[in-house]
Amino acid sequence: MKARRTNSRDKILAAAADVARETGPGSLSLDAVGGESPLATYIKLSAEHAEESKPSASWIFSAIAEDPDFLTPIKSFRRQVFERLKGETPDLKALLVCYLAIEGLRSMNLFDSDVLSQDERRLLVSSLLEIAG
Incomplete structure (x- = not known):
């Protein structure tokens, strides 16, 4: 079925x-x-998710060292999300800037290395939403 x-x-x-x-x-x-554009929705949801406090994921380095294919499903999923956004976003340049900025927020959160203040984070998200249209 x-x-x-x-x-x-x-x-x-x-x-x-x-x-x-x-x-x-x-x-x-x-x-x-x-x-609301799909890109704007992606930005909002991703920024909200990145705001949530999570324990550091430094364990991921050990997992990757033990199993080099550990990230394969994650890469596949992220590629699918990117391709879907690419199909629904007319401005590839805007998509690239927004997608990579959001991935940077995710990485800072994941590795407990956030250097942005709350005001800077809000400014970034509002700027990305402007870019997304």
């Missing part, structure tokens, strides 16, 4: 739920639901 693909209705309902959560149900409109 084939895996069920997300249909347009499911995507619209998910986007509507996001808008209602972020701005309240009174703000729900077709324009608000359809107005």
